[in-house]
Amino acid sequence: MKKSFVLSAIALTSILASCSTQKTTQNSTEVETKVNEFKPQYYSEYTLKTDLSHLSENEKNIIRLMIKSADIMDDIFWQQAYGAKIDITDATKGEVLDYVKINYGPWDRLDNEKPFVDGFGPKPAGAMFYPVDMTKEEFEAANLPEGKSNYTLVKRNRDGKLYTVPYHVNYKNQLQNAAGYLAKASELAEDPGLKKYLQLRAAALLNDDFYASDLAWMDMKNSNLDLVIGPIETYEDQLFGYKASYSSYVLVKDVEWSKKLARFVQYLPELQQNLPVNAKYKAEKPGTDSDLNAYDVIYYAGDCNAGGKTIAINLPNDEQVQLEKGTRRLQLKNAMQAKFDQILVPISNVMIDESQQKNIKFDAFFSNVMFHEVAHGLGIKNTINGKGSVREALKETQSGLEEGKADILGLYMVNQLLKKGELEGSQEDYFVTFLAGIFRSVRFGASSAHGQANMVCFNYFAEKGAFEKLPNGRYKVNVAKMEQAMNGLSELILTLQGNGDYEGVKTLMVTKGKIGSDLQKDLDKINASNVPVDIKFKQGLDILGL
Template identity: 30%
Template sequence: MESTTKTVSPIDKQLARFKEIEVGGSQYLDRLTAGDREAIPLLVQVGKLLDQIYIRQRWSGNEALHSYIHSQNPRDPKLDLGLQLFKGPWGLNEERFIDSIKERGDDGNIHEKIHIPHHPPPHGNFYPDGIKREEYLDWVAGLEGQDKLNAESYYHVVKRDATTGKLYSVSYSNEYKEFLVPASKLLKQAADLVSDESLAKFLKSRAEAFITNEYTESDVDWLRISKESALDVTCGPYENYTDKMLNVRTAYEFFLNARDFDSSAILAKFSSRLQDMEDQMPVDELYKAKGLYPPAIITVNQLYSGGDVAVPMTAAYNLPNDEAPIKIAGSKLVIIKNVQEGKFEKVLRPIAQQVLDSDQLGKVEFEAFFQHVLMHEVAHSLGPHFLVRDKAKKVRTALEEYHAAMEEAKADIAGLYAVGLLLKDGTLSGNPDAESFYITYLASAFRSIRFGITQAHGLGQAMQFEYIKEQGGFSYNTETRKFRVVMDKIEGAVRSLTTRILVLQGDGDKQKVKEFVDKYGVISPEVKEALSTLEDLGVPVDVYPKYRILEDGTI
């Protein structure tokens, strides 16, 4: 009998995991002046240039691959979309969806034109291909002065001399000059058009930073953009996730947002509670920071994004990550409301219907999801950022490749613990209540774990899930094959995990962190079964954007 089994291609498998949402559009532009509107197409061009930088940063063969795929006639729309969403040839779980490119040569034989590794190299394209961490560390150990600072900089790449084989540093301003110079000019032109003076100041100073490679001043200017500015722009090298080898080098990203004034006013009241929340973290005083700057908190609706914005879509970010501007002006939390709403409706609600006991489904609420994401971003500022027994050494440096996942887990669980504090003291009204926060958090855990445990957010969430389940805060019904929150144990489990992670970070003992990650950063059989069911039912993993601002004549 002929088989009816349908083979699903790697790209079809990846694209099936995402649902399109419309992002931006004229409905968000009511508060903009004519000058603001004129600046938008210039800023979008900046985003596209930073997108080209990130394609180069992602992997050394990425530019050649993009060029090859886009040059095909006819073009494959699925591969085009895959490269657009993932910024490279690897999708969720670092699965390769494009094989190495082979062509027949003049000699009649098949030759490999572009070799695509099965998994993205941990060093991205910030270091020479094939480099090992030990070689890099040995090189840095032998450097002094400015050479050493450059070698450990957020804003320099490491190259290898083709003749001598020696390593050396190159500033981002030189490495990406062909993109940064035109981006700088566009930012200056936009600065002359926007209505808000503080936004114009940031655009000008960021334009200079693209040329000088000095980012502290413009980061401070970004932090001080007025909350009255109807436009909000984030552009520059920020996140370290692409550098999986050392979690140091930063990737360029771009967000063009319209301010949501009503939601921003509601959320701003939490910013004054940062130090109070830090003081109430369930750890010894050694692990608590003093003199914390309350983060600026704004809510926006995204109009356009580029650069390091591969799916899953960013729903919030707390920047900068560079400690220098943070010491001067704190950090800023940006909550992207329209993306949050898309994720909740297209992904989280369908997941909850499949994985939760039916009697808890009614407690899955958007406001609980929305406010926990807010607290997640606030919680990145909580806890130790330097080792408690070596104040000169960063937690990031001590934990190296484990830092990203531990930091995401910290932000999740400390944020959830902080929600409990705010509910008890009345800062949060009680609607949604604690039960809704915990149950929505459980449903959201499956959303994050589906990204895969090779990704920082997914691994961080897997660790939380297994730890809380071990503590009895989550339970699994073997008959219904559904999960539930155990309300009389969840609060204690959240407190215990918050303590555990903050202490691990503050102590900076990499071996103990590794043991924790190895034990809890796994996917249990019952979770695997639930994830498989979600796949079989076609429940999307996340969403991807259709930018209305590019299509409805707004620009």
């Protein structure tokens, strides 16, 4: 039986003390931890703020309430990812404590979840959503009615049997407080769409039924403010990919940029129809009530704040809502600009041939990221052979393959819109910036869904000659071959999804979802150049002047 990784402060202290000097104070026990290799220099600091002068006093007060509710999502995510936050934050200090807070636990999210605090072994694949000693076989045999729900925890009773507890029951007190803040915010909201959404989202936090609030969020078109809140993504559950983690973003709309993006939605049905795959794998019709908007993000909390930071959002994840209304794609422009300036450009200076460095452009980076999110709405949501939804058929492999689909179909969409004259720039701009983006993303390692997706793309492209590595150690894109490889990988991924081919996806991830030794040397060269891997935020009411 595996030992639980959620340790009490006393247990953690005793473990760490065996490798360190123990200091006792009147109120607590501080531990000087012997630290495995960890890299706080991975993160470049960025201040999250934007111009709020155009907002009303009511809107500023709504932001205050949104941030309070977001902080509660942050606390719940700590419990899901690690356990009792106080156990480890009380037992570590200094740079180690700072790094624990970035990673929401003692496992390095940008280094394949390696533990960096002594006394901890590998991170449980199921995080704290399941008993850490539970096997996949035990879970399947238990046949729990709500076991595969996104919104239940699986626990073990005194007799050793598995049972489920709904999120809204397990986190009742915290969720009631968060819902209360949202209800107060709804009373202040002047925009009817925002008011309705906040009311319904408050109710949804208390019963785990997010359908009505998702529809209301889809209908919210004109608000200056936005809030993404609740259990959203399932990446933290690396055992099955079933369980959703609590997250929150507080957002202020960039009206001018949003107007530029709005026109692209009309092309979704045409782009779906033209996908480079057999017709049966693209028979579903994407919703056309989708919209594209640009925002400045002013607060991250929970899952989205852990390790690598999200710079674009495509929600809701509910397939029923997607088929009925599509999705909303929110581009987090200030965070995106930070990653471009502080990470992508320096990487390009190291890895991209000098002849193509002129093709690294923010507009290309913005579009590649944006259409990655749009591409989640293309393709197929249900298998063509009776295996149910793609998500259900592919189990824990779904997240990685879905991110791979979004990567490659996003590039396909950019290419199609370029040919229609709807985007400015050249194929070379978008393709070279895409390759540089892979180097940026795979530095997270290949343990995450995004990391696996990027490695599949990189290795597939390498096999097809989409780029070459020159004698000087830099990479150069072959535009024609990259376009061919893009179409080939699109067809492969869409076919695997449509067939619900679980074993086929596993094989793809094993053969192409890994970082090879040659690429690792390149990543080491980037790291030696002191290019940060990601960003961390200075954020909060004080930063915003609120």
